[in-house]
Amino acid sequence: MTGYLAFFQTHRGLLLRIVLGAGFAIVPNPSWAMLFYLAILPGAGLRLARGADWPDDLGARLGVALIFWFTLTTLWDSMAGAHLIWVWNGACTLGLFITALATLREDAAARDKLLMVLIIGGLVNAVLAIGMFLHAPSDRMTGWAETRHPILGASIIGGSVVLATGHMLRGQQRAVMAATIASGLLFIVLTGSRGPLIAIGGALVMLLAALRPRVLAGAALGLMGALGAVFVASPGNLQAAFARAMERGWSNRLEIWDISLGKIAQTPIFGSGPATLLDRPGENFPHNLVLSTWLYSGLIGVMLLLALLAFAARAAWSDADRIMRWTLLALLLHLALSGLTDLSQVTKGPGPMWYILWLPIVLALSAQRADSRL
Structure with a gap:
């Protein structure tokens, strides 16, 4: 366990970049999520359980x-x-x-x-x-x-x-x-x-x-x-493009907010x-x-x-x-x-x-x- 935590501490920056970069490429979502569960979550959980990494400033x-x-x-x-x-x-x-x-x-x-x-x-x-x-x-x-x-x-x-x-x-x-x-x-x-x-x-x-x-x-x-x-x-094309953009109206946002x-x-x-x-x-x-x-x-x-x-x-x-x-x-x-x-x-x-x-x-x-x- 100590060896794993030492590895995670040393390489977590790389692991984080791999996981977040993979989110732009891997499909479906459960496959990408599994990468996070395996690469980041165990080490993060163990460090937090041992009192490490908890922030001491108000913003965090x-x-x-x-x-x-x-x-x-x-x-x-x-x-x-x-x-x-x-x-x-x-x-x-x-x-x-x-x-x-x-x-x-x-x-x-x-x-x-x-x-x-x-x-x-x-x-x-x-x-x-x-x-x-x-x-x-x-x-x-x-x-x-x-x-x-x-x-x-x-x-x-x-x-x-x-x-x-x-x-x-x-x-x-x-x-x-x-x-x-x-x-x-x-x-x-x-x-x-x-x-x-x-x-x-x-x-x-x-x-x-x-x-x-x-x-x-x-x-x-x-x-x-x-x-x-x-x-x-081509004024007609520009007007048509604007009309297409506006044809959805407010997408019912005002009603949804109400x-x-x-x-x-x-x-x-x-x-x-x-x-x-x-x-x-x-x-x-x-x-x-x-x-x-x-x-x-x-x-x-x-x-x-x-x-x-x-x-x-x-x-x-x-x-x-x-x-x-x-x-x-x-x-x-x-x-x-x-x-x-x-x-x-x-x-x-x-x-x-x-x-x-x-x-x-x-x-x-x-x-x-x-x-x-x-």
């Missing part, structure tokens, strides 16, 4: 508290048979959060290596998905592996685009970063997912406005010029538990990160989530590297905007929420210097 403890509280809400969840599933989901999320954060804080180079895995993984995944879409076109492109859901997949790839843009601004491996940005943006457009498109747009605007305002101005002028040229050359608020009002403080379903066929969760957290874990869960995001932003702001600071802040903004029109339970087993929610938080919290942690 808020993450632990959110996971524990969300898991605790299963005690009053009325859905029969769901309790063990959500306890397991909480254990997996806790293992990822603490192991990833401890690894990145322990090894200064580990974060840069993980960022490259997320960038290259996004590039490979986007190219693969686009290739399959061109071979068999459909109304909305679906991704591959953990990006197969159009909305969640577009949000995952959006995170890779944000990270690649930060590296591009630093002048690192520009050809690879440009390919990641171009393929990632095309991926998001082809999925037809409007929420992720707004999220990546907002994140890139903030990142470029802070670091390269002239590039932002040039990009804005170029986009307007391109749209103007298309309108002059139903969600009614359900939340029944147990506003402690929540109804993570297996709770809305009384609406086909749309049984709030499609909003804050409303979902409120429904499942109550106002207590919402306050923990918002406090965690605030501490993550504070940690990102403390990064001494100006480009990395704004890249991490843009990544958190991307998360926040993605959560406006989608996202559900914050604790799940290996899946898209790890890439969309927990990894941006871990990356931000790892940026804070040890002497400035509360």
Whole structure:
């Protein structure tokens, strides 16, 4: 056992990169999840059982508290048979959060290596998905592996685009970063997912406005010029494209949120538990990160989530590297905007929420210097 723990301690950064990189490639999900169960979870569990890796700063403890509280809400969840599933989901999320954060804080180079895995993984995944879409076109492109859901997949790839843009601004491996940005943006457009498109747009605007305002101005002028040229050359096609994008309306979001608020009002403080379903066929969760957290874990869960995001932003702001600071802040903004029109339970087993929610938080919290942690 001691030998295994020593091996895990020495190689957990590599194991983490293998597991998270594999999420962009391995299908189906249970196969990828099994890799996490075998490579990360046993070592993480043993170290936590022995008192190692537990964070001692408030920001990270808020993450632990959110996971524990969300898991605790299963005690009053009325859905029969769901309790063990959500306890397991909480254990997996806790293992990822603490192991990833401890690894990145322990090894200064580990974060840069993980960022490259997320960038290259996004590039490979986007190219693969686009290739399959061109071979068999459909109304909305679906991704591959953990990006197969159009909305969640577009949000995952959006995170890779944000990270690649930060590296591009630093002048690192520009050809690879440009390919990641171009393929990632095309991926998001082809999925037809409007929420992720707004999220990546907002994140890139903030990142470029802070670091390269002239590039932002040039990009804005170029986009307007391109749209103007298309309108002059073929106004009907542009209008048809806009009509197709708007024909889904609000995708019933306003109605779903209204139903969600009614359900939340029944147990506003402690929540109804993570297996709770809305009384609406086909749309049984709030499609909003804050409303979902409120429904499942109550106002207590919402306050923990918002406090965690605030501490993550504070940690990102403390990064001494100006480009990395704004890249991490843009990544958190991307998360926040993605959560406006989608996202559900914050604790799940290996899946898209790890890439969309927990990894941006871990990356931000790892940026804070040890002497400035509360």
